[in-house]
Amino acid sequence: MMKKLSGARIVIEALIQENVKVIFGYPGGAVLPIYDELFKQNKIRHILVRHEQAAVHAAEGYARSTGKVGVVLVTSGPGATNTVTGLTDAMMDSVPVVCISGQVPTHMIGNDAFQEADIVGITRPCTKHNYLVKEISKLAESIHSAFHIAKNGRPGPVLVDIPKDIQTFETKYGGKKHTKSFAFYKPHTKPSFDTIVKFVNLLEKSKKPIFYVGGGVINSGSRASLYLKKLLKITGFPCTQTLMGLGATPTSDDQFIGMLGMHGTYEANLSMNKSDLMICIGARFDDRITGKVSGFSPKSKKVHLDIDASSFNKSVNVDLLIQGDLSKILEMTLKYIENKRISFSKEKISAWWIQINKWRAKNCLNYKNSKSIIKPQYALQRLDFLTKHLDPFITTEVGQHQMWAAQFLTFNKPKHWMTSGGLGTMGYGLPAAMGVQIAHPKDLVIDVAGEASILMNIQEMSTIKQYRLPVKIFILNNHYMGMVRQWQELLHGNRLSESYMDSLPDFVKLAESFGATGLRISKPGEMDDLIKEMIKIKGPVICDVVVDPKENCFPMIPSGSTHDQMLLGPNDKLEGEISEEGMVLV
Amino acid sequence: MTESHSKHILSIMVDNEPGVLARIVGLFSGRGYNIESLSVSEVDSDRFLSRVTVVTSGTKNIIDQIKAQVRKLIPVHNLIDITELKSFIGKELILMKLDIKQKTVLKIHKHIKNIGAKILFEDKTVIIIEFSGTPTEISGLIKKMKVYNIVELTRSGLVSMALGKDYIRR
Numbered sequence A: 001m002m003k004k005l006s007g008a009r010i011v012i013e014a015l016i017q018e019n020v021k022v023i024f025g026y027p028g029g030a031v032l033p034i035y036d037e038l039f040k041q042n043k044i045r046h047i048l049v050r051h052e053q054a055a056v057h058a059a060e061g062y063a064r065s066t067g068k069v070g071v072v073l074v075t076s077g078p079g080a081t082n083t084v085t086g087l088t089d090a091m092m093d094s095v096p097v098v099c100i101s102g103q104v105p106t107h108m109i110g111n112d113a114f115q116e117a118d119i120v121g122i123t124r125p126c127t128k129h130n131y132l133v134k135e136i137s138k139l140a141e142s143i144h145s146a147f148h149i150a151k152n153g154r155p156g157p158v159l160v161d162i163p164k165d166i167q168t169f170e171t172k173y174g175g176k177k178h179t180k181s182f183a184f185y186k187p188h189t190k191p192s193f194d195t196i197v198k199f200v201n202l203l204e205k206s207k208k209p210i211f212y213v214g215g216g217v218i219n220s221g222s223r224a225s226l227y228l229k230k231l232l233k234i235t236g237f238p239c240t241q242t243l244m245g246l247g248a249t250p251t252s253d254d255q256f257i258g259m260l261g262m263h264g265t266y267e268a269n270l271s272m273n274k275s276d277l278m279i280c281i282g283a284r285f286d287d288r289i290t291g292k293v294s295g296f297s298p299k300s301k302k303v304h305l306d307i308d309a310s311s312f313n314k315s316v317n318v319d320l321l322i323q324g325d326l327s328k329i330l331e332m333t334l335k336y337i338e339n340k341r342i343s344f345s346k347e348k349i350s351a352w353w354i355q356i357n358k359w360r361a362k363n364c365l366n367y368k369n370s371k372s373i374i375k376p377q378y379a380l381q382r383l384d385f386l387t388k389h390l391d392p393f394i395t396t397e398v399g400q401h402q403m404w405a406a407q408f409l410t411f412n413k414p415k416h417w418m419t420s421g422g423l424g425t426m427g428y429g430l431p432a433a434m435g436v437q438i439a440h441p442k443d444l445v446i447d448v449a450g451e452a453s454i455l456m457n458i459q460e461m462s463t464i465k466q467y468r469l470p471v472k473i474f475i476l477n478n479h480y481m482g483m484v485r486q487w488q489e490l491l492h493g494n495r496l497s498e499s500y501m502d503s504l505p506d507f508v509k510l511a512e513s514f515g516a517t518g519l520r521i522s523k524p525g526e527m528d529d530l531i532k533e534m535i536k537i538k539g540p541v542i543c544d545v546v547v548d549p550k551e552n553c554f555p556m557i558p559s560g561s562t563h564d565q566m567l568l569g570p571n572d573k574l575e576g577e578i579s580e581e582g583m584v585l586v
Numbered sequence B: 001m002t003e004s005h006s007k008h009i010l011s012i013m014v015d016n017e018p019g020v021l022a023r024i025v026g027l028f029s030g031r032g033y034n035i036e037s038l039s040v041s042e043v044d045s046d047r048f049l050s051r052v053t054v055v056t057s058g059t060k061n062i063i064d065q066i067k068a069q070v071r072k073l074i075p076v077h078n079l080i081d082i083t084e085l086k087s088f089i090g091k092e093l094i095l096m097k098l099d100i101k102q103k104t105v106l107k108i109h110k111h112i113k114n115i116g117a118k119i120l121f122e123d124k125t126v127i128i129i130e131f132s133g134t135p136t137e138i139s140g141l142i143k144k145m146k147v148y149n150i151v152e153l154t155r156s157g158l159v160s161m162a163l164g165k166d167y168i169r170r
Ligand SMILES: Cc1cc2nc3c(=O)[nH]c(=O)nc-3n(C[C@H](O)[C@H](O)[C@H](O)COP(=O)(O)OP(=O)(O)OC[C@H]3O[C@@H](n4cnc5c(N)ncnc54)[C@H](O)[C@@H]3O)c2cc1C
Pocket: A092, A093, A094, A153, A154, A155, A213, A214, A215, A216, A217, A219, A220, A221, A241, A242, A243, A244, A245, A259, A260, A261, A262, A263, A264, A281, A282, A283, A284, A285, A286, A288, A289, A305, A306, A307, A308, A311, A324, A325, A326, A327, A398, A399, A402, A403, A420, A421, A422, A423, A424, A425, A483
């Protein structure tokens, strides 16, 4: 006979059934019964973060670097509201996360009870789905459904809010297999065959094709990356990747022409602009990519491969839609090409490649190096050169350093690049790096940071200390919210309103106070030694790399402009005033 | 580029669970779509299903986006765009309370009979009438009755259904 278990115990048992190994959390009154059950078992490891937002980012880092669901456990009220930024981040970047929050007991809900917050109401728009468990009989079902929803279809965060009395009530739990039907959720994963035929037809006809590859490939998993690599090889077409897609296929490949978009390469953006066939693979035509929509790749036929119907024709109208999971779509495409013995003539696209190589020759990422001051680009080039053989996992904060990292680092494997793209959350990188390091204890994990962003979750140094996580924090310290300063220079008459970072901590001492190593350099000549030392050190390190405070990130497509109105360097001036329409864009 | 806006009637089958209406309404307000009319009620008590009818308007792209977004909500089982079917009917219900002065009561009675409304309640001071019809008919009725003293009125959202054998699957 099945034994009766408490709600709290069922939570733990259900997590074990979902193969959860690690959860990131922070205790409090409304989750004490669950923490008590955690104490009594040893199958699940709990990582005590220092702020609930960090728990979610850590879970995101864990999820994105493994392909598994990241799990978070927090208390009611402030514990739950602290997760909102993290959940929104996971929503925007399609990261599978399950967040379990405690709630005041059911009979007190709605009474403004101590530490009560309507977290289901608050997170409705920033989760893929959420549950308030009002009956113990629905508990197991809600948790298993949460995992099912978080990881299937377009991944995303799911929150399960569990009142404290539910955690103490008892009921029978027969495991996942015996739990009543999952939520009515069956995403469309298999594309229709005739769309595949049409797709291959378009591929065959094109003279100026481009693959525009996004985060969906990473979401779909390693097989999608493998198939895409094959398709690239068979076709010989050029490939650009979004910020979220970096590493979907190796960025060291010769067919890779750089990231596209606002800070993308000249060759990638012009290829998008002038192409006759754009093949969007798991990307979502974000406004950082399209610039002014009316001038976005005006002459191309567009194909869009995506699992989410709401991604189609959202901002850009597309000629052929293929709905399904990318690994399925790409597998079917390759099979069809093979069965029909279709071969792609390299001649047909040779003029296109000649053109692209001319654009490439502009060497748009070029910058003026210096012997006296460290250029941030140089620091990252050296970091790349000295670490890429180790295939490091890279996380970032948000700002110029993030864009330079995207431009200058090599990503040869998927799931090795964790960055906050859709929400652009400063403070993401450090906790995300913890999550990655927990999942990959032996690997090199580096948070490329700005001095402003790192302070947003700096309390996590304490978590890093506790679990001896050898995370390397590589701060490109320009003493400014560089990205903000850049916009102020460009769009607001160089009035640097509140973007200077005064009163910074001594990062070396800060590191030491948390038992980490602190290193600081300010001379280009010291760069290589610093990086080598950083890698050599077994524990956590903060590198305070003092860089040129004035450097700006190029290329840049000012908001509201089109791909062919790119600024390539500090000497490029905006043509006329930026339009009012452009000024209001973010 | 000016694209034409058109009105659409969306019929949505959802799990009748707490918060489901908030999800739909929140989606519309959060994404800046407008709701011109809304009606909800449970239609299948065995399977706990409710039917929601939303009247909205927008360009073709916006309407497609609304449908895709609504279909993504987990408790949504099915959505059909009734306006895209060959023919359909849409009805609203109105209740109206009129202040009656002795001398007009006969005239009112005659009027009510003419337009096919039903009298639900009557005493010396007020009459409550009920009428169901298309939104245009209802608006017409309100206009006509303005000659009397309308104390209050309430009208339901639109409910709608395809004519012929098309129907929304559960
Ligand atoms: C300061 C800053 C500057 C930025 N500048 C740039 C820039 O210059 N260039 C740039 O590219 N980005 C830039 N970004 C990021 C940008 O805001 C977007 O986050 C990013 O472009 C979105 O990437 P994506 O299109 O690959 O979509 P994602 O957000 O990764 O979405 C993935 C898509 O794939 C689909 N999908 C998911 N799973 C599957 C599956 N299994 N099968 C099929 N489809 C699936 C989803 O439905 C979705 O449509 C910047 C961000 C910041 C913070």
